[in-house]
Amino acid sequence: MTRQLEGRRVAVLAVDGVEQDELEEPRRAVEYAGGTTELLSVGPGDIQAYRADVITADRFPVDALVSRSSVDDYDGLILPGGMLNADRLRLDEHAMAFVRHFMRVGKAVAAIGHAPWLLIQAGAVEGRTLTGSPSLRVDVVNAGGHYVDEAVVVDRSLVTSRGTADLHHFCAATVGKLTQHPQPAGA
DSSP, X not given: OOOTTXXXXXXXXXXXXXXXXHHHHHHHHHHHTTOEEEEEESSSSEEEEEETTTEEEEEEEOOEEGXXXXXXXXXXXXXXXXXXXXXXXXXXXXXXXXXXHHHHHTOEEEEETTTHHHHHHTTOOTTOEEOOOGXXXXXXXXXXXXXXXXXXXXXXXXXXXXXXXXXXXXXHHHHHHHHHSSSOTTO
């Protein structure tokens, strides 16, 4: 087991409707590499995950509220997909402020599936090349980004993938981007 993310803290932002594999697999990859993850949400308690946006899956305990969390406390941000998850998060002002701040300061952000909707809502895709669920192509272009149909795209501090089928590539690129971060948060 490698420990290249030892001392790194990564926020994972999600609500009810998150795609379970897109929540679990990146967290597992970060933790396997020695990092820690914290599940942030807009409310306390648990969130309900789904598979393919319609099949009820597991519940996951929330570690902290995004409204009470600071970007300074984290080395990176993972935005799992799920159409309901992304749609609900992009309407929450605290979630959007958190995403916007991460993008503004250039810390690693990894978004998969429908999660690029959050980047669009945050005004953070103009001039960037990214991917995501194919249904977001027009949204990305209309927001000034360049959409490509690839398993994973890395553009500066941003890692994006199309969806669950690309998780292997997404997880590897996310860990790689987090490894490049110069110093753990709070160090």
